[in-house]
Amino acid sequence: xxxxxxxxIGLALWxxxxxxxxxxxxxIIALYAFNSSTIQSWPIPGWTFHWxxxxxxxQEARSAFALSVKVGAVTxxxxxxxxxxxxxxxxxxxxxxxxxxxxxxxxxxxxxxIITGMALNSFYVFAGLSLSWWxxxxxxxxxxxxxxxxxxxxxxxxxxxxxxxxxxxxxADGWQTFRFVTWPVLSTALVAGGLLxxxxxxxxxxxxxxxxxxxxxxxxxxxxxxxxxxxxxxxNVVAFVVIVLTVIPVVLAQRLMRDTGILRRGAAAxxxxx
Amino acid sequence: xxxxxxxxxxxxxxxxxxxxLSAALWRRPWLKALGLLSPPLAAFLLVYIGALxxxxxxxxxxxxxxxxxxxxxxTLSNFRQILDTGQPYLRIAGRTIxxxxxxxxxxxxxxFPLGYFMARVAGGRVRALLFVMVLLPLWASYLVRIYAWxxxxxxDGAINxxxxxxxxxxxxxxYTNWAMWIVFSYVxxxxxxxxxxAALERIPDSYIEASADMGARGFRTFRSVILPLAxxxxxxxxxxTFSLTLGDYITPLLVGGPSSSFIGNVxxxxxxxxxxxxxxxxxxxxxxxxxxxxxxxxxxxxxFEAL
Numbered sequence: 001x002x003x004x005x006x007x008x009i010g011l012a013l014w015x016x017x018x019x020x021x022x023x024x025x026x027x028i029i030a031l032y033a034f035n036s037s038t039i040q041s042w043p044i045p046g047w048t049f050h051w052x053x054x055x056x057x058x059q060e061a062r063s064a065f066a067l068s069v070k071v072g073a074v075t076x077x078x079x080x081x082x083x084x085x086x087x088x089x090x091x092x093x094x095x096x097x098x099x100x101x102x103x104x105x106x107x108x109x110x111x112x113x114i115i116t117g118m119a120l121n122s123f124y125v126f127a128g129l130s131l132s133w134w135x136x137x138x139x140x141x142x143x144x145x146x147x148x149x150x151x152x153x154x155x156x157x158x159x160x161x162x163x164x165x166x167x168x169x170x171x172a173d174g175w176q177t178f179r180f181v182t183w184p185v186l187s188t189a190l191v192a193g194g195l196l197x198x199x200x201x202x203x204x205x206x207x208x209x210x211x212x213x214x215x216x217x218x219x220x221x222x223x224x225x226x227x228x229x230x231x232x233x234x235x236n237v238v239a240f241v242v243i244v245l246t247v248i249p250v251v252l253a254q255r256l257m258r259d260t261g262i263l264r265r266g267a268a269a270x271x272x273x274x
Numbered sequence: 275x276x277x278x279x280x281x282x283x284x285x286x287x288x289x290x291x292x293x294x295l296s297a298a299l300w301r302r303p304w305l306k307a308l309g310l311l312s313p314p315l316a317a318f319l320l321v322y323i324g325a326l327x328x329x330x331x332x333x334x335x336x337x338x339x340x341x342x343x344x345x346x347x348x349t350l351s352n353f354r355q356i357l358d359t360g361q362p363y364l365r366i367a368g369r370t371i372x373x374x375x376x377x378x379x380x381x382x383x384x385x386f387p388l389g390y391f392m393a394r395v396a397g398g399r400v401r402a403l404l405f406v407m408v409l410l411p412l413w414a415s416y417l418v419r420i421y422a423w424x425x426x427x428x429x430d431g432a433i434n435x436x437x438x439x440x441x442x443x444x445x446x447x448x449y450t451n452w453a454m455w456i457v458f459s460y461v462x463x464x465x466x467x468x469x470x471x472a473a474l475e476r477i478p479d480s481y482i483e484a485s486a487d488m489g490a491r492g493f494r495t496f497r498s499v500i501l502p503l504a505x506x507x508x509x510x511x512x513x514x515t516f517s518l519t520l521g522d523y524i525t526p527l528l529v530g531g532p533s534s535s536f537i538g539n540v541x542x543x544x545x546x547x548x549x550x551x552x553x554x555x556x557x558x559x560x561x562x563x564x565x566x567x568x569x570x571x572x573x574x575x576x577x578f579e580a581l
Contacts, residue, residue, distance in 0.1 A: 004492065011391040015404065018388045022411045022463065028432055029422035041430040082314035089311035093303055101315070108322060110513075110569070112521015112561045114538040115326075122332060122551050123325030142322050145314065173289070174296035203415050205524055206538075210545065222417050226424070226528055239418040250413040254406070 026243060033240035038233055055237040064221035071133060071217060072201040075140040079197045080190060082141070083148025091156035108143040116143065117210030124211070131213030139211035140204060144197040151193035152186060159185050192256040195249040203246060218242065333555035344552070352556035363540065367560055370536045373451065374519035377458040378512045381466040384459070385511065386504070389470035405471075412464040420528050423457045424448065427529070449531040457529050458519050465518070466511035473507025474500070509577035516568060520561045537561055
């Protein structure tokens with residue numbers, strides 16, 4: 001604890017104000033889901049659950065939601081496989097060009113979203129691929145791999161390689177070593193990385209606008225309606241649901257990683273994820 | 275450690291083969307590394323790096339204005355058009371970079387005292403709570419957060435209601451560059467808070483005590499000890515706030531005014547119906563070059579260790 005009492009009180013006030021700045025808009029937009037009027041004014045004139053049932057029966061919103069879940073699930077599966085393979089290779093072996101692999105995987109997130117989107121779009125045109133939900137998945141997978149990679153790599157760096165040697169010395173083959181030694185060590189890191197990858201894919205707009213054809217993911221559905229100012233009461237409910245749904249996996253992921261302190265270490269995992 | 279002994283039966287031939295295979299792989303680690311690394315890298319090189327290269331190359335091509343087909347003829351005309359002061363493109367690039375810089379400075383100012391409070395004043399429990407409070411909005415849908423501000427800044431929204439309550443007149447902030455500045459600062463703020471906090475947390479208490487022992491007052495310690503040590507954290511955060519603003523086009527689309535296009539809006543406009551991919555690619559090279567310079571400088575200043 002440092003600083004004089006007056007400095008400390010000033011800092012505490014500043015902290016409260018900044019946290020309020022972060023949360024008040026979220027609370028306000030969540031309240032609009034219960035707005036009885038179709039006009040978005042403040043203060044909210046009256047309260048209703050009506051829009052929840054309207055949204056539930058909205059076919060566009062439902063199919064957008066279903067597509068987002070489908071894309072998110074397939075993306076997460078691809079990211080889990082490719083991300084952990086790369087993490088294993090980097091953690092266990094020394095070879096020429098090892099540093100550049102990390103850099104390479106980080107690129108889709110370090111470069112502005114329009115670049116990734118634009119590059120993928122021109123690649124699809126160049127390769128003669130027509131835009132479909134698979135092109136969305138390919139786009140999402142390019143930037144989700146690094147999330148899993150970071151989580152798994154951080155865990156592997158904390159696990160001693162001698163555990164594997166011990167397992168082999170005791171007569172286990174490669175599969176048994178994986179099943180009984182590596183997997184128990186890794187499972188929470190994989191689940192956390194997978195949840196973050198899913199949340200990232202579920203929320204992505206910019207790259208998706210470049211890689212989606214006629215298909216609308218949930219963010220595209222929201223964007224289209226916001227842009228044209230249509231169906232705002234439905235969008236309010238979708239916004240409410242999305243806030244709740246994206247917050248849950250992140251809280252879960254954080255709980256899983258908390259014991260290892262990986263999220264606390266500069267929040268690198270989460271930050272690089274975005 | 276979960277090694278289940280009963281699950282290791284001795285004997286059958288397949289098992290011996292598996293053991294031999296495992297041993298063979300163990301003796302040749304390069305084979306295992308190659309096997310593990312080639313699928314992700316091949317996918318990455320083929321799709322992503324290939325795409326970037328195609329993009330870069332196509333920026334030197336043109337589109338036949340009559341047929342709309344790509345003309346594979348090397349030219350700098352796209353870049354010349356961007357640099358032409360008679361065209362709007364330089365102004366758009368300037369606006370994008372200017373707002374990205376303003377957002378970065380704003381977020382640094384907002385984040386530093388909060389990060390300092392979290393790292394060096396708050397107790398363990400308050401710190402953990404604040405950490406989650408900063409992290410969660412980051413994940414609560416980017417579009418929804420922009421939408422929230424659009425609603426708040428609207429003419430009959432919460433801001434004007436609050437201003438009227440204080441006896442102040444209405445302000446028309448919605449659909450201006452001010453709105454973009456507020457929304458970008460809001461959306462990317464957690465990216466600044468977290469690395470700044472991490473950098474401040476890492477300063478040993480003994481450094482501050484030593485500074486006080488040598489007679490430095492609070493402000494002097496802050497300027498000569500804390501600030502230089504926290505700077506890599508601020509720069510690490512600025513990579514995110516700057517790069518993300520530079521590459522965005524959704525916020526200008528939703529809360530910007532009629533003349534607040536970003537580089538991203540122009541690029542997006544040249545894809546799709548009236549496609550001019552070479553020009554879009556050439557314009558997209560600008561943020562890449564800027565980020566390249568930025569990242570190289572940041573690396574020199576030690577920001578990568580602060581991530």
